[in-house]
Amino acid sequence: MLANQLGRRGVRALIIDRHAGPSLQTRALGVQARTLEIYAKLGIVDRALQLGKRAAGANMWADGRWGARVPLGDIGKNLSPYPFLLILGQDDNERLMGDALCDWGMAVQWNTELVALEQESSHVTATLRQPDGTSRNLSAAWVAGCDGAHSAVRELSGISFPGAPYQHVFFIADTEATGAMVPDELNVYLWREGFHLFFPMRGVDHWRVVGILPPHLRDRDDLTFEDVKPSVHQKAGAGLSFKACSWFSTYRIHHRCAARFRDRRCFLLGDAAHIHSPVGAQGMNTGLQDAYNLAWKLALVVSGRAEAALLDSYETERIPVAQRLLQTTDRAFALVVSDSWVAGLFRTRILARILAFAMTIERIQKLAFRTISQIGIRYPNSPLSKTLPGLPARAPRAGDRFPWLRLKFQANGPAEDMFQRLDDMRFNLIVVGQPSPPDVDLALGDLLRSHVIPDDPANARELARAHIVAPSYYVLRPDGHVGLAGTCVKAADVKNYLAECHTRPQ
Numbered sequence: 128m129l130a131n132q133l134g135r136r137g138v139r140a141l142i143i144d145r146h147a148g149p150s151l152q153t154r155a156l157g158v159q160a161r162t163l164e165i166y167a168k169l170g171i172v173d174r175a176l177q178l179g180k181r182a183a184g185a186n187m188w189a190d191g192r193w194g195a196r197v198p199l200g201d202i203g204k205n206l207s208p209y210p211f212l213l214i215l216g217q218d219d220n221e222r223l224m225g226d227a228l229c230d231w232g233m234a235v236q237w238n239t240e241l242v243a244l245e246q247e248s249s250h251v252t253a254t255l256r257q258p259d260g261t262s263r264n265l266s267a268a269w270v271a272g273c274d275g276a277h278s279a280v281r282e283l284s285g286i287s288f289p290g291a292p293y294q295h296v297f298f299i300a301d302t303e304a305t306g307a308m309v310p311d312e313l314n315v316y317l318w319r320e321g322f323h324l325f326f327p328m329r330g331v332d333h334w335r336v337v338g339i340l341p342p343h344l345r346d347r348d349d350l351t352f353e354d355v356k357p358s359v360h361q362k363a364g365a366g367l368s369f370k371a372c373s374w375f376s377t378y379r380i381h382h383r384c385a386a387r388f389r390d391r392r393c394f395l396l397g398d399a400a401h402i403h404s405p406v407g408a409q410g411m412n413t414g415l416q417d418a419y420n421l422a423w424k425l426a427l428v429v430s431g432r433a434e435a436a437l438l439d440s441y442e443t444e445r446i447p448v449a450q451r452l453l454q455t456t457d458r459a460f461a462l463v464v465s466d467s468w469v470a471g472l473f474r475t476r477i478l479a480r481i482l483a484f485a486m487t488i489e490r491i492q493k494l495a496f497r498t499i500s501q502i503g504i505r506y507p508n509s510p511l512s513k514t515l516p517g518l519p520a521r522a523p524r525a526g527d528r529f530p531w532l533r534l535k536f537q538a539n540g541p542a543e544d545m546f547q548r549l550d551d552m553r554f555n556l557i558v559v560g561q562p563s564p565p566d567v568d569l570a571l572g573d574l575l576r577s578h579v580i581p582d583d584p585a586n587a588r589e590l591a592r593a594h595i596v597a598p599s600y601y602v603l604r605p606d607g608h609v610g611l612a613g614t615c616v617k618a619a620d621v622k623n624y625l626a627e628c629h630t631r632p633q
């Protein structure tokens with residue numbers, strides 16, 4: 128994702144990976160709305176939607192009996208062009224992004240391992256072990272450690288990774304199975320000591336089964352699906368039959384967050400920076416959004432259109448996101464795996480009904496969608512976030528992802544999806560209920576594009592839905608988050624803000 132976003136912005140990166148080729152294991156499964164919004168900008172969203180399955184609902188089973196259905200389809204209606212969770216394996220996601228790299232003339236250099244790093248004031252010297260076993264030194268202006276939980280970049284930079292392992296061990300199996308599972312929907316089997324999840328996968332009767340190992344199997348490292356099958360059968364009820372298992376793996380998860388996401392010219396992203404329980408399908412998505420956050424900043428700096436100080440905001444913005452994620456996934460995980468008798472009773476008797484009831488309430492639905500889909504991620508305390516006085520309390524604030532709206536950009540034109548209309552290669556100035564400052568006043572070259580929203584009843588309704596008042600204006604960063612928010616637009620305020628972002632207009 129980072130290389131793709133840099134490539135789109137004219138910056139070429141060398142991508143190395145010590146593996147021999149792309150992973151064929153599905154691993155993460157849930158693609159969140161915010162990730163799909165970013166895929167749309169990358170031009171891969173249609174393919175992702177074709178390959179994946181929309182999670183229409185989750186069926187909650189307790190002690191082998193169906194208990195309730197939690198509707199999930201379109202729960203984020205009006206909040207995102209992709210108001211659902213897409214089920215698409217990580218291998219497919221990686222393939223789509225790998226293919227997209229060709230568009231920018233890049234490809235992953237496999238069988239190449241980072242073994243040493245030396246930081247100088249102007250560059251980093253990286254030592255790479257090449258496919259033929261020889262080493263070579265490479266000089267790079269910046270290094271992005273997207274190298275997973277055992278990150279060499281993190282370790283070579285001396286950045287600590289505090290946290291701890293969970294006692295539970297997960298298993299994952301890609302199976303062909305028939306049974307009482309509701310087709311094409313998520314099936315969640317809750318039982319006193321834990322849970323099993325059945326995710327519908329592409330193809331007929333293909334289910335990804337995820338669960339925690341029964342305690343007596345936890346310490347074995349020679350397990351196969353045959354060892355786990357009896358406990359799945361016992362808990363998932365009668366009629367379940369497995370015809371095949373194409374992949375089985377176990378993994379012990381940790382919750383850890385790197386003390387820093389940057390050491391001078393080296394950055395950490397994804398699992399190199401944060402790992403946590405898979406509850407909520409956030410891991411892969413958070414890593415992808417780390418990349419989207421860093422890419423526009425790095426591209427501006429590399430192309431000489433911003434000072435390196437802009438890069439300081441990467442960890443200021445992303446560390447709090449990772450820490451909050453660790454806390455929330457920890458709490459959710461504790462609830463679904465707790466061995467306590469009370470928690471077991473809560474899981475099997477109460478949880479399904481509460482969830483099913485809560486999700487019929489629109490406000491709770493929307494809150495749940497905002498949180499899980501990651502569209503609610505905000506950077507209110509970032510040095511790049513500035514809300515000027517005068518805006519009502521419910522209006523979008525600096526740091527928010529700007530709401531998704533359908534607006535007419537020309538008085539007699541059609542209503543357009545504003546996320547498609549906005550150019551994420553530059554800042555966008557949205558002006559409501561007033562004229563924009565003349566171009567000559569702004570004189571920011573291609574750093575910023577202005578959009579004046581015409582007065583129109585349909586626009587007024589749409590803006591009111593997002594609590595956007597007239598007059599107001601918003602400077603959106605290239606990643607779609609509000610940078611500057613105010614009432615009466617003045618060219619000087621916009622220019623000062625962009626200078627505070629350390630950019631240099633050309």
Ligand SMILES: Cc1cc2nc3c(=O)[nH]c(=O)nc-3n(C[C@H](O)[C@H](O)[C@H](O)COP(=O)(O)OP(=O)(O)OC[C@H]3O[C@@H](n4cnc5c(N)ncnc54)[C@H](O)[C@@H]3O)c2cc1C
Binds near residue numbers: 155241377396
């Ligand atoms: C079995 C399994 C199941 C999972 N299931 C889920 C799930 O259901 N939901 C969820 O959200 N998450 C899940 N995860 C976690 C999810 O896969 C990760 O969050 C995601 O892969 C992180 O992506 P990443 O690119 O940051 O790191 P990784 O995917 O770990 O990629 C790191 C890459 O860096 C390369 N590398 C490492 N060191 C070096 C080096 N020194 N030199 C060169 N290359 C190097 C590696 O070869 C690897 O390709 C699962 C993980 C596993 C292992």
